[in-house]
Amino acid sequence: MIAITQSLALVGLTGHLIDIEADIGNGVPTFNLLGLPDAALSEARDRVRSAIINSGANWPNKRITLALSPASLPKRGSAFDCAIALALLGAAEELSLDRLRGALVLGELTLDGRIKSVPGVLPSIRSGALQNITRAILPTENYQEGALVSGVDIFHFSHLRELIAWCKGSDYLGDDSLSSSQNASASPLVNFSEISGQESAKEALEIGAVGGHHLAMVGPPGVGKSMLAERIPTILPQLSEGDSLEVTSLHSIAGRISPNAPAPLISTPPFIAPHHTITRAGLIGGGSATISPGACSLAHRGILFLDEAPEISRPVIESLREPMELGEVTLTRLGRSATFPARFTLVLAANPCPCGWSIGKAKRCTCSPLASRRYRERLSGPILDRIDLRVELEPLSQSDLLRTGESSESIAARVSSARARAAARFHAVPWSINSEIPASALRSDFAPERKALSLLFQALDDEEITVRGFHRIQRVAWSIADLREEDVPTRATVDRALALHVREKL
């Protein structure tokens, strides 16, 4: 007897359906599993056998052959456990697979038969839905995540015993009321009002939030660089529905959606702040058996904050060039490649020199000129050249300290109306924020005022800016224009964008 169930393997965000075919025949009792390349998969045999026995089902003492196809796809070990167990029991005529028609089965088994959560459920179900999958059998722990996709009926189980009973015809006992806690949006715990002074940094952050422009903050320790960065998400608009699903999918593959999360949908732009010891694989993605997204993809549609950026090794930080240029990253591993979106806003923070004190009235820097230069050189040219806005922060004066800052809510309102202006302007083009205006469009439909451009040509001539900078400044000028409610960037606006671009200590 032959029986087939379906599961799915992810390559990047794309799912490939996997057929799991079980064949049970007479002969010497054996248990062969074919089409499972990675080492974790041989363990699948033991888990499945033990889980079936511990669920009270009969283990067929026959010649069992299980094949996962197509064999060429990379397959993670554990997500196929449930589908393997069901195919096997179907072939043994222990149960009917009628209820699994058009169904995707995902779930890891423990030796005692419990069904454990697996990563990547959301992108798996989204992909399945595009390939005629109409129902999904999921671990209970992943139920909320699967339920984010419309058009696929979700059945969730926490023990193989219950799943077997359901296949045999018993009523479905899953508790759909679990989903009622969705949409609970977490209130942000931090606010710009907590930050005194640093007005020009705040201005740059606001402009950056309007257009998605990359930004660097340079200043001595303790002036509020980290505080400012952490508060950026509080002034950004919420993600659109499509972006929320995509961002949540990336976090799901990375195993960052906790099991049983009551409201797993990420609708606030992510803020990802890796430590400066991060590796290249950690930053752009990688892995062994399967390819996982890195920090730059987890920061997709949000902020990638690199604190103490000069401490990051040069090859690691330079690996950001590809995602910054393309908005996605393609990773190759053992001849296989996966692509993840990575459209993030980069925010760098740095001290001006190793001791940190070459900025400020007192200038109590103790670094040698050579040490300072080496430190600055660690932030490589290629990355700095892709930074739109550069701000220098100074120690707070006493009067600054006494002032409370403007609230995140009121800054967010300005950002939101500026974004609306941009969106209206971009109604007929495929991009929606200023940082994404192509260079060719800056020369035609989206050019600043003529007399404003002459400023930039002068700066180019003086080698104050690069050609890349020339374009970047114009995009920033559009964001400033949107905040100032100008229809086109004026000379004063472009001047401001230029000043925010070149003012740098690095």
Ligand SMILES: Nc1ncnc2c1ncn2[C@@H]1O[C@H](COP(=O)(O)OP(=O)(O)O)[C@@H](O)[C@H]1O
């Ligand atoms: N502008 C500021 N307004 C209010 N508090 C500040 C400000 N700058 C620094 N602080 C205080 O100093 C601490 C360190 O700030 P932090 O943002 O970590 O500085 P940096 O990242 O520049 O070293 C904060 O936790 C906060 O208590």
Ligand SMILES: [Mg+2]
């Ligand atoms: Mg800091």
Ligand SMILES: [Zn+2]
């Ligand atoms: Zn110094």
